[in-house]
Amino acid sequence: MDHFEVFGLPRRLAIDTAELQRKFYELSRRHHPDFHQTAPPEEQARALEASARLNAAYRALRDPILRVEYLVRLEEGRDTKEGATVKPKAPPELLEEMFEIQEALAEAKAGGLDGAGRAVLVAQRDRLTARLRDEEARLVGPLSQHWDASPPAARQRGLAAMKESLAIRAYLRTVIDDLTDALGENQEGYVTNRRH
Amino acid sequence: MSRIVGIDLGTTNSLVGYVDETTGLPRVIPDAEGRVLLPSVVSFTREGVLVGEAAKRLLVRRPATTIYSVKRLMGRGYEDIKEELCYLPFKVVPCDGIVKIQVEDREVTPPQVSAIVLKSLKERAEQHFGEPIEKAVITVPAYFNDSQRQATKDAGRIAGLDVVRIVNEPTAASLAYGLHRLKEGVIAVYDLGGGTFDISILRVKDGVFEVLATNGNTHLGGDDFDRAIVVWLLDDIRSKHGVYLGRDSEAMQELRLAAEAAKIRLSVDERAALTIPFDGFTYHREIARTELEELIGKLVDSTLGPCRVALADASLGSSDIDEVVLVGGSTRVPLLRRRVRELFGKTPHSQLNPDEVVALGAAVQAHILAGGITSMLLLDVTPLSLGIETLGGIVSVLIPRNTTIPTSAREMFTTSVDGQTIVDLHVVQGERELAKDCRSLARFELSGIDPMPAGMPKIEVTFLIDANGILQAQAKELRTGKAAAIEVRPTYGLTEAEVERMVEESFAYAEADVEARLLIETRNEADTVITHVERALRQGGELVSGDERESIRAALEELRRVRAADDREQIREKTTALNRATEHLAEVMMDAALKGALGSKRAAEIMESK
Numbered sequence: 060m061d062h063f064e065v066f067g068l069p070r071r072l073a074i075d076t077a078e079l080q081r082k083f084y085e086l087s088r089r090h091h092p093d094f095h096q097t098a099p100p101e102e103q104a105r106a107l108e109a110s111a112r113l114n115a116a117y118r119a120l121r122d123p124i125l126r127v128e129y130l131v132r133l134e135e136g137r138d139t140k141e142g143a144t145v146k147p148k149a150p151p152e153l154l155e156e157m158f159e160i161q162e163a164l165a166e167a168k169a170g171g172l173d174g175a176g177r178a179v180l181v182a183q184r185d186r187l188t189a190r191l192r193d194e195e196a197r198l199v200g201p202l203s204q205h206w207d208a209s210p211p212a213a214r215q216r217g218l219a220a221m222k223e224s225l226a227i228r229a230y231l232r233t234v235i236d237d238l239t240d241a242l243g244e245n246q247e248g249y250v251t252n253r254r255h
Numbered sequence: 256m257s258r259i260v261g262i263d264l265g266t267t268n269s270l271v272g273y274v275d276e277t278t279g280l281p282r283v284i285p286d287a288e289g290r291v292l293l294p295s296v297v298s299f300t301r302e303g304v305l306v307g308e309a310a311k312r313l314l315v316r317r318p319a320t321t322i323y324s325v326k327r328l329m330g331r332g333y334e335d336i337k338e339e340l341c342y343l344p345f346k347v348v349p350c351d352g353i354v355k356i357q358v359e360d361r362e363v364t365p366p367q368v369s370a371i372v373l374k375s376l377k378e379r380a381e382q383h384f385g386e387p388i389e390k391a392v393i394t395v396p397a398y399f400n401d402s403q404r405q406a407t408k409d410a411g412r413i414a415g416l417d418v419v420r421i422v423n424e425p426t427a428a429s430l431a432y433g434l435h436r437l438k439e440g441v442i443a444v445y446d447l448g449g450g451t452f453d454i455s456i457l458r459v460k461d462g463v464f465e466v467l468a469t470n471g472n473t474h475l476g477g478d479d480f481d482r483a484i485v486v487w488l489l490d491d492i493r494s495k496h497g498v499y500l501g502r503d504s505e506a507m508q509e510l511r512l513a514a515e516a517a518k519i520r521l522s523v524d525e526r527a528a529l530t531i532p533f534d535g536f537t538y539h540r541e542i543a544r545t546e547l548e549e550l551i552g553k554l555v556d557s558t559l560g561p562c563r564v565a566l567a568d569a570s571l572g573s574s575d576i577d578e579v580v581l582v583g584g585s586t587r588v589p590l591l592r593r594r595v596r597e598l599f600g601k602t603p604h605s606q607l608n609p610d611e612v613v614a615l616g617a618a619v620q621a622h623i624l625a626g627g628i629t630s631m632l633l634l635d636v637t638p639l640s641l642g643i644e645t646l647g648g649i650v651s652v653l654i655p656r657n658t659t660i661p662t663s664a665r666e667m668f669t670t671s672v673d674g675q676t677i678v679d680l681h682v683v684q685g686e687r688e689l690a691k692d693c694r695s696l697a698r699f700e701l702s703g704i705d706p707m708p709a710g711m712p713k714i715e716v717t718f719l720i721d722a723n724g725i726l727q728a729q730a731k732e733l734r735t736g737k738a739a740a741i742e743v744r745p746t747y748g749l750t751e752a753e754v755e756r757m758v759e760e761s762f763a764y765a766e767a768d769v770e771a772r773l774l775i776e777t778r779n780e781a782d783t784v785i786t787h788v789e790r791a792l793r794q795g796g797e798l799v800s801g802d803e804r805e806s807i808r809a810a811l812e813e814l815r816r817v818r819a820a821d822d823r824e825q826i827r828e829k830t831t832a833l834n835r836a837t838e839h840l841a842e843v844m845m846d847a848a849l850k851g852a853l854g855s856k857r858a859a860e861i862m863e864s865k
Contacts, residue, residue, distance in 0.1 A: 096624045114659040
């Protein structure tokens with residue numbers, strides 16, 4: 060059973076999240092182990108499994124970007140985490156700029172940062188963050204809509220476009236993390252994008 | 256269905272509660288004297304084990320064998336806690352990954368000490384209901400990792416309890432509030448207890464309590480406030496009286512208790528005075544609330560970072576929070592209330608007693624599990640990311656933090672050498688990229704793999720975090736379909752066999768019987784009075800007449816004579832007599848102390864002796 064099927068939903072990216080939450084609560088009431096504590100062991104095990112499946116499905120579907128990531132994985136027949144990571148790819152129009160940023164990062168690593176150097180890194184990070192937001196908006200907006208609207212036979216191109224967009228997003232997030240590291244703003248408790 | 260009680264196993268105090276069937280409301284169970292808080296203190300004496308108030312009274316006199324705040328040691332390794340060992344008067348030693356406490360010639364583990372507290376609560380509940388109690392819900396800090404949760408569960412088993420659920424403290428508190436007071440919306444539960452800090456953000460809707468994010472620090476609490484005060488007092492004493500008391504464990508306990516009392520007073524008053532009689536001098540000092548705030552300001556501020564991370568993880572801003580709830584005794588500190596109000600822009604709730612609210616919530620959860628409540632459902636999360644170590648020591652995350660539990664993740668593994676029949680996995684918990692910076696949970700050994708060329712076997716491992724937040728794992732070889740054997744070696748925990756042994760041993764730590772307990776207490780009381788009187792005679796003997804001194808000495812001798820014998824009545828009688836004989840001297844000394852006469856005299860003596 061895939062995550063869409065858990066909620067009885069068609070394999071589409073447009074999802075009413077308020078309705079999804081309502082269903083999640085309703086199904087949780089049915090499956091959560093708390094309500095099967097007095098049942099025989101086999102039924103408890105079933106409840107545990109159903110509840111874990113429901114929680115995983117809700118997590119994957121409630122966030123529109125995670126939803127795209129899941130859909131891509133599902134369409135490609137990869138349902139474990141292995142091989143799920145998209146290979147980061149630099150945005151084609153920013154190749155030159157990326158080269159400069161990598162140089163600035165290497166310099167920061169080698170010789171520390173002065174005020175001017177910091178300002179440059181901060182400005183670059185701001186620009187990349189804006190670019191990341193644009194990419195995410197494209198992913199959950201036009202690209203998702205396009206995939207939903209395509210007839211099944213024509214979905215391959217849409218899928219490829221979403222994969223490319225995810226790859227660019229992964230790249231941008233890594234570079235933003237590197238910039239944050241270099242600026243020394245990586246506090247305890249801060250979780251890098253790289254890991255999630 | 257047998258009864259399930261809810262237990263708050265706290266750093267400082269523990270409680271047990273249940274839901275009253277007739278009113279549907281949760282209640283905490285008092286002991287025979289009407290006290291609901293059981294101090295989480297255990298004292299090992301020759302006559303038997305003391306728990307709670309009785310043990311607490313031995314903190315100063317028997318510092319090496321009286322264990323307190325053991326929750327801070329649960330599921331911990333020696334490396335985690337070695338820095339704070341200098342503040343503990345009892346001896347903690349490393350042992351196979353975990354730590355043990357050395358009590359004279361024997362060693363006990365933190366779960367065994369906690370089990371003694373749990374057993375006492377179990378018996379309290381059994382007295383209350385007049386029936387055996389075998390099942391309990393026990394609360395833990397939300398930010399407790401797998402080892403700390405497992406250690407708590409082990410403690411329950413050693414105490415003879417079937418722990419049907421481990422519940423997070425802030426979520427339990429939200430259930431207690433939720434019964435009547437909470438409106439629907441997003442709430443933040445800020446929980447600062449004696450030793451741990453949690454922040455949980457929840458959405459409450461249609462009877463569902465959905466935790467959106469949680470964060471915290473399992474090593475930050477009121478104990479750290481006390482410690483900051485003690486360190487400051489040590490300095491002050493050194494400059495005023497020329498002695499450093501840091502290595503005197505009795506004096507340190509006196510200071511710790513006085514610091515705690517002053518801190519509590521300063522939550523109500525602007526100033527607090529403390530007077531501690533030490534050997535050779537009486538230390539007197541006033542503390543202003545502003546001074547306390549300066550001492551603990553950094554600690555209070557360090558709770559704000561986790562609050563911000565939790566908000567960010569829930570994708571919320573502080574203005575999205577509808578209500579803020581305060582839990583834990585340390586949230587009585589005014590500075591802390593101010594900081595929380597500033598952060599969330601709201602006056603926090605604290606209508607329910609912050610010491611009791613977690614136990615009340617545990618009782619509600621117990622009632623849900625027993626089938627008594629079906630309108631409420633708690634959906635909690637795992638506080639830390641779960642991952643496995645991959646090539647180069649990098650962590651590959653399988654279950655991200657703040658994932659709703661129960662939850663599972665599947666992962667494929669294979670062999671790297673021809674004919675390999677065993678695969679090792681290292682499971683860690685934490686938010687860092689490198690496995691060595693995360694918390695090692697366990698090493699799994701997958702064995703019984705049929706010899707095949709490298710890369711051919713396909714072993715599917717399912718990691719499941721159950722509703723207790725505890726990891727379980729299963730493995731299956733996909734080609735043959737047969738289950739692979741998994742051996743789990745917990746990094747910071749007890750093995751199954753060790754827990755079994757401790758369950759059997761637990762009778763060795765039986766609580767002293769009532770008679771023995773009363774004798775220990777009476778004798779202890781006598782010792783305290785003897786010490787005080789000896790001290791008083793040394794310091795202020797000349798303030799009263801020679802006759803009076805003589806009659807005090809006589810009463811002292813009388814008490815000394817009967818103290819070692821087993822006649823409790825007689826010890827008590829002579830203690831009362833000695834107390835009475837010293838009343839006048841005590842009054843005279845208190846007057847003198849208030850006038851500062853003793854203090855300056857003491858200073859003069861020090862100058863002379865140099």
